[in-house]
Amino acid sequence: MNAIQRIWDDNNTIGGKCAQMGELLGLTGPVKEAVLMAAFYDESYAHNLLVCRRDSEMLMFLLANPPAMHAHKPQTEEKKTTELIGKLSSAVWRWAKTGFSTVDEAMLDKRLQSCMTCPNLAGKPESLLYKALSGNNEDPICRICGCVVSKKTRLTSENCPDPHPQMPGVSRWEEAF
Ligand code: SF4
Known part of the structure; x- marks a missing residue:
């Protein structure tokens, strides 16, 4: 380090x-x-x-x-928004350390498929910050990490936070923790 x-x-x-x-x-x-x-x-x-x-x-x-x-x-969303910004700024740092690299199309498709069939996928909350960040009101989010999945799935530095239900040691994206 x-x-x-x-x-x-x-x-x-x-x-x-x-x-x-x-x-x-x-x-x-x-x-x-x-x-x-x-x-x-x-x-x-x-x-x-x-x-x-x-x-x-x-x-x-x-x-x-x-x-x-x-x-x-x-004001009413201040705390939630602050928490979200905190999480995202940590993600920016992880991503920066990879040189802002993004995954290839095959890996992106695989990750998105996992998210689209995942029980943790939710519609976006009524938050102005989410609306501003995603730019797409239909963009779903992950209930566990609070991320907009179409954004998170593109970043090399990210992984799904939930263990795969059938495969020990990997996430729902089938990537090692
Ligand atoms: S990141 Fe993982 S837990 Fe979240 S919606 Fe996608 S597959 Fe599900």
């Missing part, structure tokens, strides 16, 4: 994670929360950040212009 990973694991605040994302990109300060979240939900944006991290002019432009998420957080 290197120094950045250790600080990240020790510091579970959103601000800390934004700081670590800043370090990952070679910045002297933290990225904005909007940048952290946009990197998770927009693969092109994440790849562009990584590719441009040594081109300061381009990087500054990208950091100043994260894709719009249209998220407004009402």
Whole structure:
């Protein structure tokens, strides 16, 4: 575990994670929360950040212009939204460590098939954050981890959180824990 990973694991605040994302990109300060979240939900944006991290002019432009998420957080949903952001920022870090890589089509199909037949699949909750993040009101979520499955299934760094009901040691995606 290197120094950045250790600080990240020790510091579970959103601000800390934004700081670590800043370090990952070679910045002297933290990225904005909007940048952290946009990197998770927009693969092109994440790849562009990584590719441009040594081109300061381009990087500054990208950091100043994260894709719009249209998220407004009402008071009643504040706690739930904060928890979701916490989970997602951890996922961003795991994903960043893989170089923002995504799975191939065959693996994506297999994962999606597992999710679509899974008893833990649920319709999306009436949350403005979910609406903003998925951009698709029909997009279902996983009841266990709270992730939008069409997003989570694409990331190399992610795994299904539920043990496979027939196959010991692997998830419902048939991937080792
Ligand atoms: S991630 Fe796993 S538990 Fe969640 S819906 Fe997909 S298969 Fe089911």
